[in-house]
Amino acid sequence: MSRQPLLSRRTLLRGMGALMALPLLEGMRPGVARGAPVPAPRRFAVFYTPCGIHMPKWTPGGVGANWSLTPTLASLAPVKNDVLVLSGLDNLPGRPDGDGHHAAATSAFLSCVKALKTEGSNIRTGISMDQVLAKAVGKATRFPSLELGIDQGKGIGNCDSGYACPYANNIAWAGPSTPVPKETSPRAAFERLFADFDPNITQAELAKRRAYGLSIIDAVRDDAKALEGRLGTTDRRKLDEYFTGVRELEMRVNAMEGAGPTCGAVATPVDTLDVREKTKAMMDLIVLAFQCDLTRTCTFMLGNARSQRVYSFLGLSGEHHAYSHHQKAQANYDALAKIDKWEVEQYAYLLQRMKGVLEGEGTLLDHSAVYFSSEVADGNMHEHTNLPILLAGRAGGALSPGRHVQYEDVPLANLYISLLNIFGVPVTTFGDGTGPLTGLAG
Template sequence: MSQSPKTLSRRTVLRGVGTAIALPWLDAMSPSRLLAATSSDGSPPLRMGFFYVPNGMHMPAWTPGKEGANFDLTPTLEKLADHREDISVLSGLTLDGARAHGDGGGDHARSVAAFLTGAHPRKTNGADIQNGISVDQATAQYVGDRTRFASLELGLEASSQAGNCDSGYSCAYASNMSWRGPTNPMAKETDPRALFDRLFAGQTVKETRRAKSEREKYRKSILDFVAEDAKRLHAHLPIVDRRKLDEYFYAIRDVEKRLDGSEKLGLNEEGVPDYPRPSGVPRELAQHSDLMMDMVALAYQTDSTRILSFMFTNAGSNRAYKEIGVNEGHHELSHHGKSEHKQAEIAKINAFHAERFNCLLGRLKLIREGNGSLLDHCMIVYGSGISDGDRHNHDDLPILLAGKGGGRIQSGRHVRYKNGTPLCNLYLWMMRQMGADAERFGDSQGVLQGLG
């Protein structure tokens, strides 16, 4: 970092051995230099994201009864009450590619494979997988070269590339929603420590390994490696930018502390010491999710990427959520057969996922950027490719759009579309807002209307 604030570029980073920390949006950044990295008027860049939850929803606890700005916060949406004005609930959208179309069972695998592609995946558990390119990767082809990472693929459960996971469908379909091409699923990063290192690594493998080894040996913060650069910059910034930088450094250090804490030796239920998890993945799902959400916020804040996808769990996940008192498997509960008990348990899981997503929205809302917040410059889809898990239907999906899209989205509403409206209509609209010159995507019939 050798530039003065008067010539500070959006691409400026603080450097140290094996470390390169990108800066958040600062007022001191020259508008003329920002033009190449942001929109044509120098405003903050637009980000897109896609967050997937498995096994559908308990729809009575999701869908508002009222449309428009006065929509009611249902039990699941109540978990997002802090951000009521920042979300748009979109009803009636449909994922035709996830339907059987003569292929029989496998709705869970199809729901993930089709969620971002709009394609109908070939039914196979062999090497001859065939899907479509996903909206995140299609958009990255247009704007991915503007950031360090064209896109990020994240989740809480690891991806698989082979095996039979759902009624003859390959595990590649069930555990990957991002596809670079028809035969190229993009594996997810699930380790928050590994993701942190990717975001703040140096320019060479040798430097990165050296810095990581020294940090672990002396328990240093990654910020210690850029202290001199940071001190020089801080001294010349206006007070507003100093505050922004201090908040940003605090967020980085907070994530580091929590990463370290998640790897410490603990006691199991029998009081016997557990060994540290070698992968760096926390044992508790909430802790794992919240760390990953903080990393998502840092990735957006530093403009390391503008496009990412996130899977809470893989398709058909039968994970039990004991930390919230749900001891039965999620997939088994989703086949509720109208059981009131099972539906109540599904609603608890849905609320848990919504709470985790709410953590991300809160983090993005607190980050000031331009004349608003980072969340104001986002378009983040949250939902599932299955509506009711018992019916395995793929129409009237539970879809939520978070953020104001840089002023392009009139949020804080429930918008009901004609049932059967392609979900890909939304994706085509989002692609065009990102600057992708696409005439159609998936099974789109045009851009989705009524968002602005």
């Protein structure tokens, strides 16, 4: 027999004109008398990085469980047993008509559908697999999906050899002609997720809250204290961990924007341009959004196609895209290795944060699948075969990580078919796929 949950999944904390969502607590999940608890929900996250990877320093030695970390993958050491390295998967629909490899492949990154080459508004590709998933499971959460990124990019015009800018700037597509725009402001994403204002608040009350510089948690503290009295020990611990995470992220966002506590009203600050701070803030947002069960599907773009970012903090003076066209020059190889290593470190940070969140009979990472890749392999040759792919987490027991699995000439879309099946979406075809990918469960 099932018993009703103590709290509604839609429970919000209220105070000082703020509404704050709660993490997924045990008291929100229906229990089963004399039976096993309800399994934690599964989540899916995508980490996209542009311009390819320097593959000689990426590909691990050994296959199966006996694989070794390469210099590029070294930061994965603490989570090595939580990661699958998948080699030999191809995304041939990413090949362009003529030039335009980066934009064409980015548009096909999650759709595995060839894009129509156009600079106009008549863009056409395919629905991305994250949006197929969001349509299937998104009704269970406040946000069907969450799209985040670092760079906004142009919305119109030519962004890569005759390919329109939406192809280069988006990996999430709700339909063939409908990219899902990403949020590139940590402040805006934070407030959207955790600090929705009560529509009934007066302007005077809102001005008072801002003037006092109250944090979200300060605003809802009284309601939070009342709630804690109704919770068990485990839920009180989870709530405390969640508040700590939200407060730390809030402080980081405020510090990034120069918007600390103030005794007077301030104008809306400008977001930081420091990619290091911005990326960590976005990773923390993903963790908290999953922990709060605000969404179960999230995509993140570390940059747009043909990224021209200069990684000066790595001691580099050239642009990423320029380095990716290495022309077999050792100096360019060395620069790419530094960039690739830093990118994987950001992914490793996300995984370790998720691994640190206890949930049900495991961790947030145990119940998730976290995908990392780029639109091409070698950026100089614009290779659409043997893509650099990592898949972390156990997806509630459906994945068996800690291995390097080698394939040969297998469509990337087969991986997406398998992932959709794992999340309960009974598709048999997707993109140019030929069927589910074997070997993910060991």
